[in-house]
Amino acid sequence: MKKSVPLSLVRRAPPHLRQELECVLISRTQLHRRVRELAQQIERDFAGRDLVVVSLLSGTIMFIADLLRSLNLPLRLDFIGVSSYGGGTVSRELTFTKELRLDVRDRDVLLVDDILDTGKTLTAVIARIQKLRPRQIKTCVLLDKRARRVANVQADYAGFDIPDLFVVGYGLDYAERYRNLPFVGVLRPEMYGK
Ligand code: PRP
Numbered sequence: 001m002k003k004s005v006p007l008s009l010v011r012r013a014p015p016h017l018r019q020e021l022e023c024v025l026i027s028r029t030q031l032h033r034r035v036r037e038l039a040q041q042i043e044r045d046f047a048g049r050d051l052v053v054v055s056l057l058s059g060t061i062m063f064i065a066d067l068l069r070s071l072n073l074p075l076r077l078d079f080i081g082v083s084s085y086g087g088g089t090v091s092r093e094l095t096f097t098k099e100l101r102l103d104v105r106d107r108d109v110l111l112v113d114d115i116l117d118t119g120k121t122l123t124a125v126i127a128r129i130q131k132l133r134p135r136q137i138k139t140c141v142l143l144d145k146r147a148r149r150v151a152n153v154q155a156d157y158a159g160f161d162i163p164d165l166f167v168v169g170y171g172l173d174y175a176e177r178y179r180n181l182p183f184v185g186v187l188r189p190e191m192y193g194k
Contacts, residue, residue: 013185020191021168026160026184031170032066034159038140039070041157042110045138049108051075052134056082056125057098059114061179062171063142067112078102080125094124104134114171115143116158119151126153143167143184166192
């Protein structure tokens with residue numbers, strides 16, 4: 001299984017965003033192509049299973065919508081709300097803002113997140129779902145920032161390995177902004193006070 005795709009060809013940000021973004025790291029076309037590939041892998045692996053897709057709010061909004069459109073499988077969809085609070089980038093407190101509604105006992109769960117960074121979020125969510133006794137939990141993330149990993153967790157499906165840059169767009173935010181960009185861009189450090 002191809003775990004992730006190397007990034008080449010970094011493009012300039014659109015003119016109206018150049019003061020805020022250093023570049024486009026992953027274009028709309030690259031995203032759509034890779035999401036379709038992930039969907040094909042998932043289809044093969046979960047064919048015939050009783051699949052519950054669990055998507056983490058809010059960063060997955062674009063990714064999950066595109067992934068679901070490409071997934072030609074019977075499935076059920078649910079969401080977990082989880083947010084991290086705290087000013088720093090190292091120690092953050094996780095708060096669950098929405099719980100699962102579907103019963104996942106003895107089901108196959110595909111847990112979807114936008115980015116795997118320190119791994120604390122995915123680790124906490126996996127532990128929470130595990131208590132509900134699913135048959136198995138597999139994880140799917142669009143972006144994997146391995147350089148920042150603290151928790152011992154890796155994704156079963158990962159779209160792109162990315163370097164340790166502050167990325168926004170395609171669902172990912174800075175202070176709740178930029179989620180609507182159709183590409184993944186790199187935020188200029190001066191925008192977040194570095
Ligand atoms: C972001 C992102 C992941 C998590 C990854 O969520 O969506 O869920 O951080 O970081 P970690 O691997 O270091 O735990 P955030 O709490 O910013 O909420 P959001 O999805 O609403 O943007």
